[in-house]
Amino acid sequence: xxxxxxxxxxxxxxxxxxxxxxxxxxxxxxxxxxxxxxxxxxxxxxxxxxxxxxxxxxxxxxxxxxxxxxxxxxxxxxxxxxxxxxxxxxxxxxxxxxxxxxxxxxxxxxxxxxxxxxxxxxxxxxxxxxxxxxxxxxxxxxxxxxxxxxxxxxxxxxxxxxxxxxxxxxxxxxxxxxxxxxxxxxxxxxxxxxxxxxxxxxxxxxxxxxxxxxxxxxxxxxxxxxxxxxxxxxxxxxxxxxxxxxxxxxxxxxxxxxxxxxxxxxxxxxxxxxxxxxxxxxxxxxxxxxxxxxxxxxxxxxxxxxxxxxxxxxxxxxxxxxxxxxxxxxxxxxxxxxxxxxxxxxxxxxxxxxxxxxxxxxxxxxxxxxxxxxxxxxxxxxxxxxxxxxxxxxxxxxxxxxxxxxxxxxxxxxxxxxxxx
Amino acid sequence: xxxxxxxxxxxxxxxxxxxxxxxxxxxxxxxxxxxxxxxxxxxxxxxxxxxxxxxxxxxxxxxxxxxxxxxxxxxxxxxxxxxxxxxxxxxxxxxxxxxxxxxxxxxxxxxxxxxxxxxxxxxxxxxxxxxxxxxxxxxxxxxxxxxxxxxxxxxxxxxxxxxx
Numbered sequence: 195x196x197x198x199x200x201x202x203x204x205x206x207x208x209x210x211x212x213x214x215x216x217x218x219x220x221x222x223x224x225x226x227x228x229x230x231x232x233x234x235x236x237x238x239x240x241x242x243x244x245x246x247x248x249x250x251x252x253x254x255x256x257x258x259x260x261x262x263x264x265x266x267x268x269x270x271x272x273x274x275x276x277x278x279x280x281x282x283x284x285x286x287x288x289x290x291x292x293x294x295x296x297x298x299x300x301x302x303x304x305x306x307x308x309x310x311x312x313x314x315x316x317x318x319x320x321x322x323x324x325x326x327x328x329x330x331x332x333x334x335x336x337x338x339x340x341x342x343x344x345x346x347x348x349x350x351x352x353x354x355x356x357x358x359x360x361x362x363x364x365x366x367x368x369x370x371x372x373x374x375x376x377x378x379x380x381x382x383x384x385x386x387x388x389x390x391x392x393x394x395x396x397x398x399x400x401x402x403x404x405x406x407x408x409x410x411x412x413x414x415x416x417x418x419x420x421x422x423x424x425x426x427x428x429x430x431x432x433x434x435x436x437x438x439x440x441x442x443x444x445x446x447x448x449x450x451x452x453x454x455x456x457x458x459x460x461x462x463x464x465x466x467x468x469x470x471x472x473x474x475x476x477x478x479x480x481x482x483x484x485x486x487x488x489x490x491x492x493x494x495x496x497x498x499x500x501x502x503x504x505x506x507x508x509x510x511x512x513x514x515x516x517x518x519x520x521x522x523x524x525x526x527x528x529x530x531x532x533x534x535x536x537x538x539x540x541x542x543x544x545x546x547x548x549x550x551x552x553x554x555x556x557x558x559x560x561x562x563x564x565x566x567x568x569x570x571x572x573x574x575x576x577x578x579x580x581x582x583x584x585x586x587x588x589x590x591x592x593x594x595x596x597x598x599x600x601x602x603x604x605x606x607x608x609x610x611x612x613x614x615x
Numbered sequence: 616x617x618x619x620x621x622x623x624x625x626x627x628x629x630x631x632x633x634x635x636x637x638x639x640x641x642x643x644x645x646x647x648x649x650x651x652x653x654x655x656x657x658x659x660x661x662x663x664x665x666x667x668x669x670x671x672x673x674x675x676x677x678x679x680x681x682x683x684x685x686x687x688x689x690x691x692x693x694x695x696x697x698x699x700x701x702x703x704x705x706x707x708x709x710x711x712x713x714x715x716x717x718x719x720x721x722x723x724x725x726x727x728x729x730x731x732x733x734x735x736x737x738x739x740x741x742x743x744x745x746x747x748x749x750x751x752x753x754x755x756x757x758x759x760x761x762x763x764x765x766x767x768x769x770x771x772x773x774x775x776x777x778x779x
Binding site for chain 1: 628630632633636637638640641642643654655656674675678679680681682683684687701703704705708709712713757758759760768769770773774778779
């Protein structure tokens with residue numbers, strides 16, 4: 195019987211001879227990661243258990259990206275706690291200060307996460323690496339501690355759902371719009387415990403950045419992982435960066451899926467998710483008049499150079515609406531440098547945007563863009579839960595970078611067509 | 616083991632930002648986190664909840680972030696177990712890894728009321744509503760996860776067995 199890409203990756207990482215969906219298997223980990231919020235709990239658990247080193251120094255990654263640059267004394271203490279641990283245990287893949295960026299944008303750039311890998315991360319958006327053809331899933335701090343100790347994790351073997359995107363997406367429709375459309379269709383628990391396998395001609399035509407965006411939000415449909423089969427586009431990106439060998443798996447033609455669904459990209463408009471769930475999606479033509487106090491462009495979902503290029507193409511020569519706070523956070527130092535070299539930073543500044551450092555900051559209501567009571571933001575981030583970006587009585591709308599940039603100029607949620615005809 | 620407590624009911628898709636808002640994640644201290652448990656949905660929850668009380672919710676409880684601060688806050692607030700129609704997967708595994716008892720039952724989630732008193736037999740998943748007299752049976756738990764509960768969570772499991 196044929197196997198899905200997820201099953202093939204699991205099989206290559208377990209000693210279990212046979213398994214079926216629902217079984218619990220123990221798997222060997224290629225990469226385990228944590229950040230400044232989730233690592234401290236894991237480090238305490240690790241220290242309670244072992245005086246030995248971590249199982250493999252090259253396979254543990256720590257990134258200080260959530261409340262950095264430190265937002266207050268408590269977050270500074272948390273970062274110091276992780277920093278001291280990294281130093282004591284000689285963790286090589288420790289990203290701090292000017293080397294740190296939003297983890298899920300940073301790790302692919304660094305060539306640390308590869309096709310065919312089995313990756314766990316104490317961060318729910320670890321599923322991002324599925325865009326490279328890896329089996330990557332978010333876990334908790336305790337799982338990360340266990341991975342540091344043993345190099346292994348326990349996983350319940352998931353079923354797979356297949357989604358095929360056909361047709362050519364419109365000019366302003368990117369990976370974010372396609373995944374929001376999917377989540378709007380199946381709901382925030384539509385893929386609970388399952389793998390989203392995403393394919394089709396429209397996906398093959400996407401660059402890697404947009405594929406990472408799609409896999410990133412698999413968790414917003416409840417999925418364990420979102421996987422896009424690696425191809426020549428993936429290989430071209432990975433080959434110059436990879437520090438290890440990698441395997442590009444594909445699903446067999448007779449693999450088993452619990453469901454197969456097709457979408458026609460020709461009819462998918464740029465999408466906006468309304469408060470307070472990512473499933474509350476509407477096409478841009480059905481949004482109506484929604485005025486904004488803030489726009490955020492950045493995050494592990496849409497903070498890569500490709501996203502900034504889209505935003506800059508719309509903001510060039512225009513001004514941010516008076517009084518609106520347009521905050522742009524390049525996701526990594528490399529993205530920042532490229533944006534500078536390409537003249538994008540100048541475009542953003544001249545438009546009246548605020549440029550911030552690479553950080554998760556406002557996405558989770560941490561810092562650098564917190565909303566007051568009654569305020570409303572449009573963000574290229576991934577969640578719009580109650581209080582996600584600040585006051586419990588504030589609102590977050592989600593979109594891709596094109597709508598975000600256009601909306602920053604008009605001051606209300608707008609189609610890029612209003613700016614660029 | 617028998618758990619007994621008063622029901623606090625919540626709806627569908629209760630996310631981890633609702634369980635513990637990210638603005639409090641600059642600490643993992645249970646005593647701080649418990650004061651803010653469920654704050655953005657019910658600002659009085661932490662002052663009302665008593666040791667042993669039980670959270671009952673709809674589908675997809677714990678969706679969103681991977682933060683273990685969520686089960687930590689719930690446990691520290693004194694909640695003895697969470698019963699929901701379904702759980703988001705990271706919250707589900709975090710609870711077992713940390714030794715917070717959770718149970719899945721559609722029937723119970725739709726039939727018990729706020730303030731009912733439940734008695735939960737952990738080993739069998741049999742749950743009685745002492746107010747209405749109704750009895751429920753939660754979905755079964757896989758063998759390995761029963762081991763985790765018996766060992767007191769994942770880290771204790773590794774300490775005891777020397778492996779995952």
